[in-house]
Amino acid sequence: MKKIFDELTLDLKEFDNTSSLILTEDVLTFSSSVTIDLRKFQLFYLKKSILFRVLQFEYMESHASRHKFLEDNFISQAQFYNIRNQVNQLVADLSMFSPARSVIQNVEFIKRLSLIDFYQHFFNGIEDPFPALNALTSKFMNLIAMTYSISLSPVKFAKLNLFLQVQLARI
Secondary structure (H helix, E strand, O other): OOHHHHHHHHHHHOOOOOEEEEEEEOEEEEEEOOOOOOHHHHHHHHHOOOHHHHHHHHHHHHOHHHHHHHHHHHHHHHHHHHHHHHHHHHHHHHHHHHHHHHOOOHHHHHHHHHHHHHHHHHHHHOOOOOOOHHHHHHHHHHHHHHHHOOOHHHHHHHHHHHHHHHHHOOO
């Protein structure tokens, strides 16, 4: 229990330096001068996890060397395959397009739609999952808006932006 408490305390300090955990007689108390958004904390943990690093490597950084990835993350080949299976299951569970696999035969299309659902679920309204692609996607967004003379609501704009970012990241 003490080890878990210490790890949580360190993570909380890294996430928000104004908050603390207090352990007294098997009761864990959280104290903070600000409100912590649990979705932001969930995203913080997701980005630290090996599952997320494997997802990024497998789906978004296919040009990188697997050997280098394994060395950098201190995992074996067997661990990598086990984690990759967990990642594939997580993406499938979060995807509303999983049932469409029987209708849509294009595996890459389903994979991209599933990734959009994944990033939408964890990053929506918190931060941009692909900040490096913002300049390029904003050019596409302006081109689409001018070509089709449309005005998008902020929600539709965010969804279309994420759609374009996943498409570009998968190229």
